[in-house]
Amino acid sequence: MYLMSNEELSSKVEEALSKLESGELSFSKLDSFLGNPNLAALVRRLFLERKYNVRLTSIASTVIDFVGVVGHNIENPIGAAQIPLGVVGPLKVQGDYARGEFYVPMATTEGALVAGVNRGVKAVTMSGGARSKVLYDGMTRAPIIWTPSVVEAQSLASWIKGNIGALREEVKKVTRHGELVDVQTYIVGNILWPRFVFRTGDAMGMNIATIASDLLCSYIDEHYKGEHRCLSVSGNLCSDKKPSSINRLLGRGKYVVSEAIVKGDVLRDLMRTTPESVDFINKSKNLLGNAVAGSPSFNGHVANIIAAIFIATGQDVAQVVESSMAYTWTEVRGNDLYISVTLPSLEVGTVGGGTWLPTQREALELLGVAGGGNPPGVNALKLAEIVAAVALAGELNLLASQVTGELAKAHERLGRGRG
Numbered sequence: 001m002y003l004m005s006n007e008e009l010s011s012k013v014e015e016a017l018s019k020l021e022s023g024e025l026s027f028s029k030l031d032s033f034l035g036n037p038n039l040a041a042l043v044r045r046l047f048l049e050r051k052y053n054v055r056l057t058s059i060a061s062t063v064i065d066f067v068g069v070v071g072h073n074i075e076n077p078i079g080a081a082q083i084p085l086g087v088v089g090p091l092k093v094q095g096d097y098a099r100g101e102f103y104v105p106m107a108t109t110e111g112a113l114v115a116g117v118n119r120g121v122k123a124v125t126m127s128g129g130a131r132s133k134v135l136y137d138g139m140t141r142a143p144i145i146w147t148p149s150v151v152e153a154q155s156l157a158s159w160i161k162g163n164i165g166a167l168r169e170e171v172k173k174v175t176r177h178g179e180l181v182d183v184q185t186y187i188v189g190n191i192l193w194p195r196f197v198f199r200t201g202d203a204m205g206m207n208i209a210t211i212a213s214d215l216l217c218s219y220i221d222e223h224y225k226g227e228h229r230c231l232s233v234s235g236n237l238c239s240d241k242k243p244s245s246i247n248r249l250l251g252r253g254k255y256v257v258s259e260a261i262v263k264g265d266v267l268r269d270l271m272r273t274t275p276e277s278v279d280f281i282n283k284s285k286n287l288l289g290n291a292v293a294g295s296p297s298f299n300g301h302v303a304n305i306i307a308a309i310f311i312a313t314g315q316d317v318a319q320v321v322e323s324s325m326a327y328t329w330t331e332v333r334g335n336d337l338y339i340s341v342t343l344p345s346l347e348v349g350t351v352g353g354g355t356w357l358p359t360q361r362e363a364l365e366l367l368g369v370a371g372g373g374n375p376p377g378v379n380a381l382k383l384a385e386i387v388a389a390v391a392l393a394g395e396l397n398l399l400a401s402q403v404t405g406e407l408a409k410a411h412e413r414l415g416r417g418r419g
């Protein structure tokens with residue numbers, strides 16, 4: 001490999017800068033112009049620093065090597081955004097895949113959040129731990145197909161269902177871990193959505209599902225003789241990055257439940273409350289309050305836990321929208337409290353996406369789930385069980401802190417901004 005001298009390097013940088021300034025070169029062409037994505041990031045930064053008279057030294061400071069990241073995770077990079085990373089634990093989880101005690105990384109800027117979840121974690125672990133179970137596993141993509149009439153739409157829907165074996169074989173051409181497991185068909189007037197459901201191993205699976213669905217659209221075009229037109233590989237019945245009833249009812253990603261019996265004396269000694277008070281605030285706030293507000297998500301702050309773990313572990317953060325839809329349920333059981341959190345659409349992976357970036361990979365290693373599992377899929381299932389257990393701890397703690405009126409005080413002490 002030819003290495004440039006310092007003089008050659010600085011003259012190349014100056015040339016790139018002047019071409020950017022004259023408009024001869026755009027940001028997107030810098031990687032190929034300079035032949036090195038790290039140098040391209042530096043030049044973009046220098047250009048912006050000069051243009052706006054700002055210093056971007058914090059943005060510049062990163063452990064990410066953009067060689068390898070450009071083309072997979074980011075375009076036009078100038079550096080990295082850093083978020084403080086905390087940890088909650090030990091959290092005892094008894095799942096089908098996650099078994100033992102875990103310290104769970106959470107990246108957030110909300111002071112008091114980690115403290116609160118940590119107290120919930122302590123209460124759950126002191127009570128014997130949380131049990132988690134994944135009830136369903138399937139990533140979906142639903143193309144939208146035009147046909148001339150409801151008769152044609154129904155005929156195509158039946159053809160797709162009748163040919164699922166051939167469609168399964170087709171998917172194998174583009175992925176080793178992606179597997180077509182089901183197709184749910186929906187018709188409105190003359191329009192058809194086949195909602196393809198895939199198992200995607202340890203990957204969250206959106207690229208796998210999209211690439212496979214694109215191929216399936218081509219297969220349908222080639223083999224189905226009735227009049228039809230595939231309008232888009234995504235027809236929004238998937239449903240990705242939007243709140244939706246379909247994901248809540250049918251599931252998307254992992255449909256996972258975590259539950260615990262929290263001991264009455266733990267609630268009293270650690271959180272200064274009772275099972276009855278927590279149960280009542282849950283039903284009035286999380287069920288009635290959300291119903292009155294018209295919220296489709298019946299919990300207190302599951303999004304806090306999902307967002308923080310997603311950032312820490314390299315998940316697709318926009319999927320917090322559906323991944324944080326959750327039901328928090330409580331019952332008084334004798335002297336204790338039963339609590340469960342159900343997440344019908346938790347989209348997580350341990351390979352692909354941002355999971356291989358250096359800090360995110362370390363966070364996954366901390367949980368013992370980095371990379372592909374043996375057999376494939378078990379790491380992602382284990383991660384889902386852990387995330388659900390943390391969501392449970394967060395819900396328990398938030399309810400307790402609101403019963404005792406501590407929420408505002410805690411945020412005043414730990415979470416006020418510095419202006």
Ligand SMILES: CC(C)(COP(=O)([O-])OP(=O)([O-])OC[C@H]1O[C@@H](n2cnc3c(N)ncnc32)[C@H](O)[C@@H]1OP(=O)([O-])[O-])[C@@H](O)C(=O)NCCC(=O)NCCSC(=O)C[C@@](C)(O)CC(=O)[O-]
Pocket residue numbers: 112113114115116117118119122270271300301304397398401406407410411
């Ligand atoms: C802050 C606490 C926990 C204090 O509560 P406390 O009982 O005074 O805590 P403590 O000092 O007695 O410590 C008890 C345990 O809490 C944890 N803990 C305690 N402090 C820390 C800390 N600094 N760092 C790490 N962990 C901490 C830790 O587990 C500790 O055990 P130890 O480590 O000593 O064995 C409590 O007041 C609390 O939970 N407040 C609520 C905070 C919270 O959960 N906020 C979430 C944000 S809610 C939101 O954004 C959504 C919302 C609210 O708008 C949704 C809605 O509409 O409802």
Ligand SMILES: NC(=O)C1=CN([C@@H]2O[C@H](COP(=O)(O)OP(=O)(O)OC[C@H]3O[C@@H](n4cnc5c(N)ncnc54)[C@H](OP(=O)(O)O)[C@@H]3O)[C@@H](O)[C@H]2O)C=CC1
Pocket residue numbers: 174175176177178200201202203204205206207208209210211240316349351352353354371372373376377
């Ligand atoms: N395309 C879209 O419409 C959307 C894309 N995204 C983005 O998609 C990305 C995530 O897509 P996703 O499909 O999860 O990841 P990737 O696109 O990174 O695909 C995962 C890759 O890992 C390989 N692999 C190796 N070992 C395993 C294993 N054990 N389990 C599963 N796969 C394995 C797969 O090979 P093989 O396929 O041969 O099995 C595949 O090449 C994120 O960056 C996200 O932001 C998000 C929303 C929409």
